[in-house]
Amino acid sequence: MSAGDMPVATPDFSGFGLDAAILRALDDQGYTTPTPIQAQAIPVVISGRDVMGAAQTGTGKTAGFALPIIQTLLPLASGSASPARHPVRALMLMPTRELADQVADNVARYAKYTSLRSTVVFGGVDMAPQTAALRAGVELLIATPGRLLDHVQQKTLSLSQVQVLVLDEADRMLDMGFLPDLQRIINLLPKKRQNLMFSATFSNEIKKLAQSILNDPILIEVARRNATAENVQQIVYALPSDQKRAAVAHIISTRGLKQVLVFSNTKIGTGRLARELVKEGINADAIHGDKSQKDRMIALDAFKKGETEVLVATDVAARGLDIVELPAVINYDLPYAPEDYIHRIGRTARAGASGLAISLMAPEEERLLADIEKLIKRTLERGSLSDFQPRERERRSPRRDESERAGREAYGQQAGQRAPRYASRSRGHHEVVDEFFLKPYEPDVNATPDEATESAPPSTSKPVRKIAALLGGSKRVERG
Numbered sequence: 244m245s246a247g248d249m250p251v252a253t254p255d256f257s258g259f260g261l262d263a264a265i266l267r268a269l270d271d272q273g274y275t276t277p278t279p280i281q282a283q284a285i286p287v288v289i290s291g292r293d294v295m296g297a298a299q300t301g302t303g304k305t306a307g308f309a310l311p312i313i314q315t316l317l318p319l320a321s322g323s324a325s326p327a328r329h330p331v332r333a334l335m336l337m338p339t340r341e342l343a344d345q346v347a348d349n350v351a352r353y354a355k356y357t358s359l360r361s362t363v364v365f366g367g368v369d370m371a372p373q374t375a376a377l378r379a380g381v382e383l384l385i386a387t388p389g390r391l392l393d394h395v396q397q398k399t400l401s402l403s404q405v406q407v408l409v410l411d412e413a414d415r416m417l418d419m420g421f422l423p424d425l426q427r428i429i430n431l432l433p434k435k436r437q438n439l440m441f442s443a444t445f446s447n448e449i450k451k452l453a454q455s456i457l458n459d460p461i462l463i464e465v466a467r468r469n470a471t472a473e474n475v476q477q478i479v480y481a482l483p484s485d486q487k488r489a490a491v492a493h494i495i496s497t498r499g500l501k502q503v504l505v506f507s508n509t510k511i512g513t514g515r516l517a518r519e520l521v522k523e524g525i526n527a528d529a530i531h532g533d534k535s536q537k538d539r540m541i542a543l544d545a546f547k548k549g550e551t552e553v554l555v556a557t558d559v560a561a562r563g564l565d566i567v568e569l570p571a572v573i574n575y576d577l578p579y580a581p582e583d584y585i586h587r588i589g590r591t592a593r594a595g596a597s598g599l600a601i602s603l604m605a606p607e608e609e610r611l612l613a614d615i616e617k618l619i620k621r622t623l624e625r626g627s628l629s630d631f632q633p634r635e636r637e638r639r640s641p642r643r644d645e646s647e648r649a650g651r652e653a654y655g656q657q658a659g660q661r662a663p664r665y666a667s668r669s670r671g672h673h674e675v676v677d678e679f680f681l682k683p684y685e686p687d688v689n690a691t692p693d694e695a696t697e698s699a700p701p702s703t704s705k706p707v708r709k710i711a712a713l714l715g716g717s718k719r720v721e722r723g
């Protein structure tokens with residue numbers, strides 16, 4: 244059965260039979276019309292059925308699952324202060340801290356006129372305040388898998404009364420190696436429960452996971468609104484990789500872009516590009532998985548407020564960012580996984596606004612573009628940066644060879660010896676080597692396993708629960 248067989252969607256929220264406390268919260272939010280996923284999901288979830296939702300962030304799916312969950316749990320809401328009256332009844336699992344934080348923020352807004360309590364737990368921050376919130380009792384729990392299990396281990400919470408499980412961005416959870424954690428968590432839940440799973444893409448692994456978790460689910464699908472949206476202009480500029488940084492600065496200045504999310508495939512690449520843009524007088528910052536949660540939140544906040552014009556991010560760090568109507572994204576690197584292209588351009592043109600998605604493609608990335616075009620079933624427009632003059636220092640020079648040698652020495656290599664993948668890639672991208680990048684990689688001590696894997700070529704993207712040091716220490720070489 245699909246959602247299409249369910250009662251016809253209502254044009255406003257009052258038709259769903261939602262409690263007045265929820266409608267009042269929606270009024271505060273300024274929501275008047277349900278988005279397509281909400282129109283389909285809310286009645287299905289209220290009916291108690293399991294759901295397999297094909298929808299990505301930006302479609303309004305959070306309210307699509309959160310509102311009916313709140314509605315379902317309302318009869319159990321208690322004004323009592325006793326923790327026993329507030330067991331975890333809905334568990335919402337998220338792949339990243341940012342998404343968890345964002346979803347928790349939304350859930351708290353939607354439930355604010357009810358006595359249902361909500362909280363969020365994710366890694367990278369002190370456990371103590373989370374423990375205190377869990378001990379006080381909370382019905383709606385939003386969590387990343389790793390930190391949730393840490394709390395389970397510390398016996399700060401029981402999952403024995405969970406009635407609804409949400410797996411959000413399930414594809415990303417699998418990509419990040421969370422499957423064993425998910426299985427452990429699911430084993431702790433009551434067998435009889437409602438399951439809601441959302442995924443932007445449907446690999447065989449996702450179908451297998453859905454089969455193992457969902458019970459006779461209703462399929463809810465909304466168009467990947469931005470993947471093929473006519474209101475997103477998608478352009479590819481082919482150019483050598485060593486001209487990319489100057490090209491990004493050029494595109495931002497000449498197009499007068501004021502709020503741009505730029506994607507880099509590597510953590511080290513995000514920092515480097517942001518620094519270069521700052522040197523060019525562009526107000527830029529970087530976020531990636533090794534930055535502390537606090538630093539990421541500060542960077543994100545400044546970007547949302549428009550204080551930072553350009554945010555350079557890895558796929559994992561950018562995943563789920565709720566930045567409404569972002570006018571432009573730039574793919575500094577083409578993503579290794581073609582699905583990530585869809586996620587990336589999904590940042591633009593939300594809520595029907597028009598958007599711009601620019602991709603810079605080096606000759607060695609042509610295969611990646613071919614994969615993307617195959618997936619989205621269209622050929623992207625090729626543009627030419629006719630007014631772009633790569634500066635002298637962008638071209639290969641004896642100085643670059645010097646820098647490369649210095650770099651090799653820093654990594655203890657001989658000339659001609661094969662460089663570690665991260666080193667050869669990153670060095671191929673720039674000429675003027677910043678001392679910072681010749682130092683061994685030092686992971687931020689605050690970074691936690693929830694987000695240990697940044698975008699990586701498929702062959703190296705294996706489950707990890709440890710932050711690897713690039714040099715020494717870890718067996719797994721993590722790319723910058």
Ligand code: AMP
Binds near residue numbers: 277300302565567
């Ligand atoms: P989501 O896909 O859940 O991350 O939601 C994307 C954005 O749309 C968030 O900023 C929500 O606050 C917003 N949103 C969700 N539902 C509605 C609605 N019915 N009307 C207007 N905005 C909405």
